[in-house]
Amino acid sequence: MTFAEQLPALAVAVPLGAAPVAALLGRGSLPWALAAVASVASFAVALLLAVAAAGVDAISYDVGGWAAPYGIELRITSFSALLLLIITGASSAVLLGTKASLDAEVARGRRPYFYAAWLLAVGGLSGIVASGDAFNIFVFMEVSSLATYILIAGGSDSRALPAVFKYLVMGTIGATFYLIGVGLIYMMTGTLNLADMEARIGGVADLKPILAAVGFVTLGLALKAGVFPLHVWLPNAYAWSPHAVTAFIAACSTKVSLYVLLRFDFMVFQGSLAEHGVHFSGFLLPLAVLAVLVASATAMSEGHLKRLLAWSSIAQVGYIVLGASLLTEAGLTAGIVHMFNHALAKGALFLAVACLATRFASLALADLAGAARRMPWTMAAFAVGALSLIGIPGTAGFVSKWYLVLAALKTGAAGAALVAVIVISSLMAVWYVWRVVETAWFRVPAAGAGRDEAPLPMLAMLWLAALANVWFGLQPGLPLALSESAATALMRYVQ
Amino acid sequence: MTAATAILLAIALPLAAVPLIALARNRPDLRESVSLAAAAATAAAAWSLLPEALSGERAAVEVFRFLPGLSIRFEVEPLGAMFAALASLLWIVSTVYSIGYMRGNAEQHQTRYYIFFAIAIGSTMGVALAGNLLTLFLFYEALTLSTYPLVAHHGDERARRGARTYLFILLATSIGLLLPAIVWTWSVAGTLEFTAGGVLEGRITDGLAAVLLLLYVLGTGKAAVMPVHRWLPAAMVAPTPVSALLHAVAVVKAGVFTITKVVIYVFGLEFLAHVPAEKLLVWLAGFTVVAASIVAMRQTDLKRLLAYSTVSQLSYIVLAALVLAPLSEIGAAIHIVAHAFGKITLFFAAGAIYVASKKTDVMQLSGIGLRMPWTMAAFAIGALSMIGVPPTAGFVSKWYIIAGAFQLDNYFVLAVLVASTGLNAAYFLPIVFRAFFRPEVAAPAKEHGEAPWPMVAALAFTAAMTVAFFVFNGPVVELEYGILGRPR
Numbered sequence: 001m002t003f004a005e006q007l008p009a010l011a012v013a014v015p016l017g018a019a020p021v022a023a024l025l026g027r028g029s030l031p032w033a034l035a036a037v038a039s040v041a042s043f044a045v046a047l048l049l050a051v052a053a054a055g056v057d058a059i060s061y062d063v064g065g066w067a068a069p070y071g072i073e074l075r076i077t078s079f080s081a082l083l084l085l086i087i088t089g090a091s092s093a094v095l096l097g098t099k100a101s102l103d104a105e106v107a108r109g110r111r112p113y114f115y116a117a118w119l120l121a122v123g124g125l126s127g128i129v130a131s132g133d134a135f136n137i138f139v140f141m142e143v144s145s146l147a148t149y150i151l152i153a154g155g156s157d158s159r160a161l162p163a164v165f166k167y168l169v170m171g172t173i174g175a176t177f178y179l180i181g182v183g184l185i186y187m188m189t190g191t192l193n194l195a196d197m198e199a200r201i202g203g204v205a206d207l208k209p210i211l212a213a214v215g216f217v218t219l220g221l222a223l224k225a226g227v228f229p230l231h232v233w234l235p236n237a238y239a240w241s242p243h244a245v246t247a248f249i250a251a252c253s254t255k256v257s258l259y260v261l262l263r264f265d266f267m268v269f270q271g272s273l274a275e276h277g278v279h280f281s282g283f284l285l286p287l288a289v290l291a292v293l294v295a296s297a298t299a300m301s302e303g304h305l306k307r308l309l310a311w312s313s314i315a316q317v318g319y320i321v322l323g324a325s326l327l328t329e330a331g332l333t334a335g336i337v338h339m340f341n342h343a344l345a346k347g348a349l350f351l352a353v354a355c356l357a358t359r360f361a362s363l364a365l366a367d368l369a370g371a372a373r374r375m376p377w378t379m380a381a382f383a384v385g386a387l388s389l390i391g392i393p394g395t396a397g398f399v400s401k402w403y404l405v406l407a408a409l410k411t412g413a414a415g416a417a418l419v420a421v422i423v424i425s426s427l428m429a430v431w432y433v434w435r436v437v438e439t440a441w442f443r444v445p446a447a448g449a450g451r452d453e454a455p456l457p458m459l460a461m462l463w464l465a466a467l468a469n470v471w472f473g474l475q476p477g478l479p480l481a482l483s484e485s486a487a488t489a490l491m492r493y494v495q
Numbered sequence: 496m497t498a499a500t501a502i503l504l505a506i507a508l509p510l511a512a513v514p515l516i517a518l519a520r521n522r523p524d525l526r527e528s529v530s531l532a533a534a535a536a537t538a539a540a541a542w543s544l545l546p547e548a549l550s551g552e553r554a555a556v557e558v559f560r561f562l563p564g565l566s567i568r569f570e571v572e573p574l575g576a577m578f579a580a581l582a583s584l585l586w587i588v589s590t591v592y593s594i595g596y597m598r599g600n601a602e603q604h605q606t607r608y609y610i611f612f613a614i615a616i617g618s619t620m621g622v623a624l625a626g627n628l629l630t631l632f633l634f635y636e637a638l639t640l641s642t643y644p645l646v647a648h649h650g651d652e653r654a655r656r657g658a659r660t661y662l663f664i665l666l667a668t669s670i671g672l673l674l675p676a677i678v679w680t681w682s683v684a685g686t687l688e689f690t691a692g693g694v695l696e697g698r699i700t701d702g703l704a705a706v707l708l709l710l711y712v713l714g715t716g717k718a719a720v721m722p723v724h725r726w727l728p729a730a731m732v733a734p735t736p737v738s739a740l741l742h743a744v745a746v747v748k749a750g751v752f753t754i755t756k757v758v759i760y761v762f763g764l765e766f767l768a769h770v771p772a773e774k775l776l777v778w779l780a781g782f783t784v785v786a787a788s789i790v791a792m793r794q795t796d797l798k799r800l801l802a803y804s805t806v807s808q809l810s811y812i813v814l815a816a817l818v819l820a821p822l823s824e825i826g827a828a829i830h831i832v833a834h835a836f837g838k839i840t841l842f843f844a845a846g847a848i849y850v851a852s853k854k855t856d857v858m859q860l861s862g863i864g865l866r867m868p869w870t871m872a873a874f875a876i877g878a879l880s881m882i883g884v885p886p887t888a889g890f891v892s893k894w895y896i897i898a899g900a901f902q903l904d905n906y907f908v909l910a911v912l913v914a915s916t917g918l919n920a921a922y923f924l925p926i927v928f929r930a931f932f933r934p935e936v937a938a939p940a941k942e943h944g945e946a947p948w949p950m951v952a953a954l955a956f957t958a959a960m961t962v963a964f965f966v967f968n969g970p971v972v973e974l975e976y977g978i979l980g981r982p983r
Contacts, residue, residue, distance in 0.1 A: 387640070390666075390670070391670070392636050392640070393629070393632055393633040393636050394633050394636075394637070399562070401674070402562070402678060405674065405675055405678045406678050406681070406682055409675075409678060409679055409682050410682065419675050423670060423671045423672075423674075423675060424671075426670050426671070427663075427666070427667050427670060427671060430662075430663065430666050430667070430670070431663070434659075434662065434663075438647075438655060438658075438659065441644070441647075442647050442650045442654075442655050442658075443655075444650070474559070474561065474567070475559070476561070476562065480562070
């Protein structure tokens with residue numbers, strides 16, 4: 001076997017293997033260094049996989065040489081490659097950029113375990129998207145979730161504890177629902193491999209347990225993805241976790257659950273159940289519309305910067321679901337490419353928040369008056385991220401908006417109503433992000449404040465992220481190609 | 496220098512000046528020299544495109560591919576070449592004026608001011624030379640965003656509120672209506688290129704075409720057709736040079752320019768003539784012309800009065816474009832130039848009055864013509880141009896618009912033009928009269944004469960241009976015959 005053939009395994013093994021080592025490296029900077037190196041290595045693997053996956057249907061890898069459907073299969077499609085890029089890219093950028101912020105927030109004694117948990121989260125999330133086996137997905141989901149709870153509670157803010165407890169309870173319910181669904185399908189088909197499930201459901205005589213499974217799987221994953229109205233764990237979990245952790249999980253964790261939702265649903269159910277498409281759209285489309293409108297409206301009146309951005313994330317999850325629930329190739333492309341573009345925008349915004357937090361004790365909007373005079377570079381990058389979130393041309397967010405509106409228009413008369421929803425929510429986004437920009441630039445700071453920027457590495461990474469928004473806004477070729485081939489592959493399962 | 500290079504230079508030069516202006520922030524003289532040099536170089540690049548445009552050539556340059564089948568692309572086209580030449584020329588003049596105004600008023604944040612001014616001009620060049628609707632939209636939004644800090648310049652509550660209205664209306668209309676219109680056009684026509692004769696004929700029903708046109712006209716908020724005009728009076732909290740160049744020339748003209756281009760090159764005159772509901776938009780524009788004039792009559796704040804006059808004059812252009820007669824299209828194009836010279840003169844004068852005497856209200860202007868004869872003489876010329884009296888620029892464009900209306904026997908448009916001419920006279924002439932023939936009510940707190948010389952020089956120049964355009968409009972008219980795709 002050549003090195004290239006081992007890439008799918010490496011994508012999961014590198015972070016998971018590094019995790020226990022990080023726990024043993026002591027209280028200095030070594031655990032951080034190892035986590036950063038492992039993240040960057042995983043990112044390199046993800047890039048190689050993206051190149052390899054672009055040309056083919058899927059790269060299949062049998063763990064331990066045991067062939068699917070009995071062995072565990074890793075299956076890299078262009079969809080999973082895109083998600084791997086998001087996960088490892090976000091982890092690398094955040095770890096490399098925000099060491100100062102992490103040092104300030106994570107107590108020395110906790111650091112080895114914190115970085116071990118970080119690597120477990122990266123490994124778990126990578127495992128979810130790499131896996132072609134429903135039960136294996138559950139295992140990795142638990143690995144990443146437990147690690148994420150540790151990360152969120154790993155800082156010094158005690159408000160994170162009730163938030164993470166809420167997240168833990170709801171996350172566990174979500175995972176359990178998923179497991180029940182998988183169990184029901186296993187009962188009826190005798191297989192855990194996704195591709196095999198699809199083939200065997202056709203032969204199942206009594207479909208009732210399968211229909212129940214559809215409900216459990218969809219609800220469980222929607223809960224983990226923060227799909228409205230199952231989002232209540234999200235704002236506080238984002239708001240009170242360490243700032244670097246927020247930047248990382250906001251960029252990738254809900255998207256991974258959405259990935260599983262889409263992949264599971266399209267691969268297993270769409271082709272084999274009559275009328276499933278109608279049920280899928282009928283259930284998720286209204287929720288997506290509500291998510292977009294209600295969460296944006298809430299963000300408009302939110303007074304705390306991190307909670308404001310968290311509500312915006314719930315709305316953006318709505319966009320992704322909206323695109324997918326159109327059940328067209330254009331809609332799926334729009335939803336999937338928005339996963340990537342939103343990760344860029346939110347990543348940049350939360351990195352800017354982390355920079356702000358190094359100089360401001362409170363992130364309530366009222367306390368950020370005149371922040372741009374103190375930290376002009378940080379706020380300028382924030383503005384770029386904000387423009388991308390709104391979807392101004394020249395930024396990554398515009399590409400998703402363009403595809404989303406195009407996909408909605410192609411669905412005929414009802415599409416016009418969806419365009420209206422997209423448009424209204426974009427305007428709400430203008431409102432809520434511009435409140436921040438205006439507060440920072442044109443309000444007079446309370447105390448006389450000189451120029452006092454965040455540490456240079458944080459600022460450099462922030463600007464890298466901000467410029468990535470511009471770069472992928474003008475040159476969207478790579479994410480678009482991956483999204484289009486992912487959408488084509490998913491649509492092949494639709495009846 | 497090839498045309499392609501000149502196109503890219505015209506857009507890149509203002510942007511290239513930005514870091515230089517920032518670097519020179521502690522040396523005002525150097526900073527303003529950089530601004531002036533950039534303005535001159537930009538104008539040279541933009542003007543070098545004119546012979547090309549006059550000869551009927553359409554030089555184009557593709558910068559890069561954006562989405563499959565869509566690229567960021569620039570093109571020299573008669574309307575755009577004229578707009579670019581106009582805006583770049585007036586950038587030089589208003590930079591001179593800005594130097595006088597910003598120093599004379601001891602304004603804060605002058606570096607930020609020059610930086611965003613340069614970005615706004617670069618964006619205007621991008622709008623003017625855009626080769627397709629996507630490129631145009633990109634720079635259209637950049638123009639909105641880059642002018643926001645200029646409107647909010649003073650940073651107090653009033654400025655912030657005005658800037659918020661400004662930003663929100665412009666973004667709401669462009670994201671809410673214009674972007675869906677563009678995506679819709681793309682999805683039915685499969686192209687966003689500006690094509691002679693339009694791209695929509697036979698691809699969309701008449702009823703839907705009317706809806707699409709409505710989206711375009713109201714989505715182009717910068718054209719300030721009622722009811723999306725409110726941002727323009729709100730923007731008057733900006734320093735006067737911003738109002739003068741951006742809110743009388745660059746920003747608003749980007750709006751009417753967009754509508755004119757969409758009418759001519761996306762819909763096509765012949766196709767639109769068959770869309771019955773198109774008349775509704777003619778009425779809307781006509782209503783705006785008259786209603787904004789009536790509102791302007793009731794204003795006593797000079798800048799707000801000028802703002803409503805702008806709203807009215809912009810709808811002249813929209814109206815002319817929607818009349819769909821060949822001559823009125825020419826009139827629409829020429830009115831972009833004519834109104835620019837006249838209105839920038841009026842704003843320059845208003846700013847000069849403010850710097851010299853701190854007066855902003857029409858009622859305070861009694862007798863000011865004797866203290867500031869140059870300024871008020873220029874104001875009078877600008878006012879005559881707004882009314883459309885010879886020998887000023889406004890007469891030329893009105894001539895073509897009326898000729899176009901006669902081509903199609905459109906008496907509604909004629910009535911609107913007559914009514915608004917009367918209204919314009921009714922609110923501009925009393926100001927001129929008051930300034931020259933009424934005695935001062937009380938002696939000013941501080942004795943004053945004219946404003947600083949750079950300001951007077953700038954407004955004298957634009958007033959002279961307003962008169963000169965009446966005589967020497969030939970090349971512009973000839974250039975604009977190109978939009979009809981045939982010689983004069």
